[in-house]
Amino acid sequence: MVAFVDFGHCKTTVTIAKFYPDKVKIVCHHSDRNLGGRDFDYLIMQKIGAEFDEKFGCDSLEAPRCRLRMMEAAEKARKLLTADTEAGINLDYLLEEEDLIRSLNREEFEQIIEPVMTRFKKVLEETLDKSGIDSDDLYSVELIGDGTRTPCI
Numbered sequence: 001m002v003a004f005v006d007f008g009h010c011k012t013t014v015t016i017a018k019f020y021p022d023k024v025k026i027v028c029h030h031s032d033r034n035l036g037g038r039d040f041d042y043l044i045m046q047k048i049g050a051e052f053d054e055k056f057g058c059d060s061l062e063a064p065r066c067r068l069r070m071m072e073a074a075e076k077a078r079k080l081l082t083a084d085t086e087a088g089i090n091l092d093y094l095l096e097e098e099d100l101i102r103s104l105n106r107e108e109f110e111q112i113i114e115p116v117m118t119r120f121k122k123v124l125e126e127t128l129d130k131s132g133i134d135s136d137d138l139y140s141v142e143l144i145g146d147g148t149r150t151p152c153i
Contacts, residue, residue, distance in 0.1 A: 001016055001017065001018045001019075001027060001133065001137055001138050001139055002016070002017050002018075002019065002138065002139055002140050002141070002142060003015070003016045003127075003138050003140075003141045003142070004016075004017065004141075004142050004144065005124070005141060005142070005143050005144070005145075005148070006144045006145045007035075007036065007037070007120065007143070007144075007145045007146075007147035007148045007153055008036050008037065008145035008146055008147060009036050009037050009038050009145075009146045009147070010033075010034070010036040010037075010038050011031060011032070011033045011034075011035065011036050012031060012032045012035040012036060012120065012123055012145075012147075013029070013030070013031040014028075014029070014030050014031065014123060014124060014127040015028070015029045015030075016028045016029075016127065016131050016133070016138070027131050027133065028127055028130050028131035028133075030123065030126055030127040030130055031123070032119065032123050035116070035119050035120065035123065036145075036146075036147055037075075037078065037145075037146045037147035037150070038075075039113075039116045039119075040074075040078050040109075040113050040116060040147070040150065041071050041074040041075045041078060042071070042074075043112050043113055043115070043116065044074035044077065044078065044104070044109070044112060044113075045061075045067065045070040045071050045074045046061070047112055048070060048073075048074070048089060048100060048102060049061040049066075049067075049070055051102070052094065052095070052098070052100050056095070056096065056098045058095050058096050058098070060094055060095045060100070063095060066094055066095050069091055069094065070091065070094070070100070073089045073090075073091055073100075074089070076089075077089050077104050077109075078109070078150070079149065081104070081105075081106050081109050081150075081151075082149040082150060082151065084106075085105055085106050086103055086104070086105045086106070087103065087104050087105075088101075088102075088103050088104075089101070089102050089103070089104060106151070110152050113150075113152075117152060120153070
């Protein structure tokens with residue numbers, strides 16, 4: 001049996017399939033349509049937005065343009081952290097002519113995204129429960145999707 005785990009930008013799907021010489025049988029299919037890599041970006045944005053507000057006294061999360069810029073920077077940092085141990089976040093003139101400059105290391109990133117990882121693990125466990133198989137019965141696990149580049153996945 002093979003488990004296909006699709007952890008994309010906005011949706012997570014787990015499918016367990018059993019292969020026979022002349023056919024394939026889907027043993028179980030389970031998904032969370034509101035769980036993906038964008039949740040990582042959102043948590044990073046919340047963290048850096050709160051720090052910016054604390055430092056400069058202006059809430060960057062209230063301004064749509066600032067939220068968009070922070071989400072783009074968070075996504076870029078997340079993608080950099082797939083290969084590097086540290087990523088820089090640099091947004092010039094984010095709000096009221098103040099700059100947002102900070103670095104994010106992989107350890108801090110993994111602490112920030114812990115709630116999403118808990119939800120991801122729950123989807124995996126629910127899939128195994130619904131399928132009625134043990135994880136030892138799986139021959140392999142195939143990862144696909146944008147979010148699977150994250151080392152903790």
